[in-house]
Amino acid sequence: MFAEPEFWVAVAFVILMGVFAYFGIHRTVLTTLDHRSDRIKAELDDARRLKDEAAKLLAEYRARRATAEREAQDIIASAKAEAERIASEAKTKMEDFVARRTKTAESKIALAEAQALADVRAAAANAAVTAASTILSQTVKGPVAEDLLAKGITEVREKLN
Secondary structure, three states: OOOOHHHHHHHHHHHHHHHHHHHOHHHHHHHHHHHHHHHHHHHHHHHHHHHHHHHHHHHHHHHHHHHHHHHHHHHHHHHHHHHHHHHHHHHHHHHHHHHHHHHHHHHHHHHHHHHHHHHHHHHHHHHHHHHHHHHHHHHOOOHHHHHHHHHHHHHHHHHHO
16 A cells, blocks of 8 residues: 555645645635635626616617607708798798789889870860861851850860860
């Protein structure tokens, strides 16, 4: 048995374990393992906390994005409605402008027609008076002719004007 190498390996192992026990190496190893376990646990807790924070932040950004998209859609809809309203107002104003211009042009045309008609009547009246006075003065002579001529001219002027 003393010649067997396994025996001496077992004796050396027992002596080594005794030395370790005497110097308290097992406590140091256990303490180190406990500290390492605590550090790993803290890192896992920190990783979970960071994961939760990242999930909250992601949810918050998604909510903000959805809100921003809704606001953008509202702005686009509002701009389209405003553009339609402005186009409608412009069309209404243009129609009013055209109607007023047409009415103004028609009134100017009517006024010009009335003026032309009045000018023609005045010219016709003057021509009739001149013609009547010429005819009467050549055919009728004396005080009766002058009286008739004055009355006729007065009557023609009153009727034509």
